[in-house]
Amino acid sequence: MPSAVEAGPVAAVRGRLLRFGLIVAAAVLVAAQISKWVILEKVMQPPRVIEVTSFFNLRMAWNTGVSFGMFGDGGDVGRWVLTVFPLAITAFLLNWLRQAERRILALALGLVIGGAIGNVIDRVRFGAVADFLDFHLFGWHFWTFNVADSAISIGVALLLYDSVFGPDSGKAPPGGTGGENQ
Numbered sequence: 001m002p003s004a005v006e007a008g009p010v011a012a013v014r015g016r017l018l019r020f021g022l023i024v025a026a027a028v029l030v031a032a033q034i035s036k037w038v039i040l041e042k043v044m045q046p047p048r049v050i051e052v053t054s055f056f057n058l059r060m061a062w063n064t065g066v067s068f069g070m071f072g073d074g075g076d077v078g079r080w081v082l083t084v085f086p087l088a089i090t091a092f093l094l095n096w097l098r099q100a101e102r103r104i105l106a107l108a109l110g111l112v113i114g115g116a117i118g119n120v121i122d123r124v125r126f127g128a129v130a131d132f133l134d135f136h137l138f139g140w141h142f143w144t145f146n147v148a149d150s151a152i153s154i155g156v157a158l159l160l161y162d163s164v165f166g167p168d169s170g171k172a173p174p175g176g177t178g179g180e181n182q
Helices: 004-043 075-098 103-126 147-165
Strands: 049-051 056-063 129-137 140-145
Touching: 004 056, 004 075, 004 103, 004 129, 004 147, 056 140, 075 103, 103 129, 103 147, 129 147
Parallel strands: none
Antiparallel strands: 049 056, 056 129, 129 140
């Protein structure tokens, strides 16, 4: 058990990183909601496809499922499952953020938390997530997504990067000896 002297600096670092992660989450949430409001209320009146570049359009799409529209045919039960489940994950991520000791981890968790809450707000308000960023190449359209989805994807990529290359990447899991996979 760490002494009070050791716990002080760790607690201070965790406190600063918690604030940082929550600021990131709030910024993502605000950016996601403002961008959706602008698209829904100003740009897509009436709904249409707006060609921005030869590979990027603004196109309104309502996603009733999860990533890439999977599980989108669940009706009202599916809608509420896809509302409650992300909130449970967000609670887990908030607890993880409270324990974060590295800036990259706080950043990654803040991105995912803010994006998840942004999409949950859509589900509660509209019954689906508002997507509008449409990238395409040679006639093939990638999935349509939004700012919250982008933040979640970047956050998950940072979590993966940190787990593979971060300072704890070679440490043993609880009960392990380390080096099992080396």
